[in-house]
Amino acid sequence: MPLLEATGIVKVFGKLTALDGAALTIGENEFHGLIGPNGSGKSTLMKCVAGAEMPTQGKVTFINRDITLLSPTERARAGMSLKFQITSVLPTLTLYDNILLALQAQSSLFDLVFSRTRGVLHDQAMMMLSQFRLADRAHDAAAALSHGQQQWLEIAMALAARPRLLLLDEPTGGMSLEERRVTGELLQPIKQHCSLVIVEHDLDFIRDICDRLTVIDQGRVLASGTVAEIQANKSVQEIYLRRA
Template sequence: MALLQIRGVSKSFRTLRALESVDVDVQAGTFHGLIGPNGSGKSTLLKAIAGAHFADGGTIVFDGHDITRATPYERARLGLSLKFQITAVLPELSVYDNVLLAIQSGESLMRLLLSSSRRALDGEVTALLERFRLIDRADDLAAELSHGQQQWLEIAMALALRPKLLLLDEPTGGMSPEERRVTGTLLAPIKAHCTLIIVEHDLHFIRDICDHLTVLDQGRVLDHGDVETIQRSPKVQQVFTTRV
């Protein structure tokens, strides 16, 4: 059984039909890319999975649980984490404290009231900062980081609660070519413990890190398969030639 099963999901915004009967399976331990022209429904589908808005029809099953109408909090408790396109770090806090707070969000109220978790969590915070090449900036304010580093910090925060599934919406947007390359390198090791769904416009980046791709066009699934299958698809080639 797939870790995530999406069946017949549709979503409308007044007269705009953003998603139409979308079916997607995401297997555990894989990186799954969502690609397509602007306005094809990629981010809408990601938000429907995360609970940022509810689908009008269809079902979403995550790790055996029907989450179609679950709140974002309930989905997070089941092991789902989301990083939106717009960076949402806390700029007036240190890089260290941003990650610490992300981890503490899963702590019990008693431990937080007793302030007993900061010291105990230091090893986890440090490990995440080292993994995302931010350990040298630990004491700096998050606002002082470059755009790319802020993106890495937010990915680290999204991974702080050890999710089973991480959703990334255009994580390399605004990055330099070198930052995009490094981002792929930083993401690769998480496959051992976390499945990834990624929306991305940089086709070279997504091709290099993803195992499977789903191509959306005008709210519908145009094609799906491994990277080589999608690269050979005449339907996909036509859409990216005429509409991207």
């Protein structure tokens, strides 16, 4: 049984059909890349999966549950987490407090009212910062981080809820080559407990970390398969790679 299955996804904006019967299937502990030319519908499909956009037609099933009409908050409670391309850390707060707030979002109101969470969550917050090579900056303001480090912090925050599925929309945008390489290294360990869907333009990066790829072109799935299968696919070579 797939972890996530989106079928027949149609999304219409006025006279524009952004998605026309797109589909996506994600397995347990799978890293899955969404690739395609600019404007192909990759991010729109991601948003339909996450609930940021509601599909005009189609169905999204997550952990054997129909979530097509659920809000992003309800999907988060079900075990899904999303990080958009634009960084949304709280820049004036320290890295530690950014992580702590993300962790506290999972705590009960009772624990929050009686201030029981900070001490309990301290070790977990530091562990997450260490996992993303940020522990030595724990008490620095998030605004002092490089762009790449802010992306790592936000990924760590997205993982605070211990999701079954993490959705990343162009996480390496604006990063240096070294930051992209490190990002791949930092993501690998989460495969033990979390699947990943990633929209990305950097083909080298996505090829190195993903188990499977889905290619979207003009709102439709052009091909889906292993990295090797996609690289050998004639339609992908002729349509996607030529236009990328």
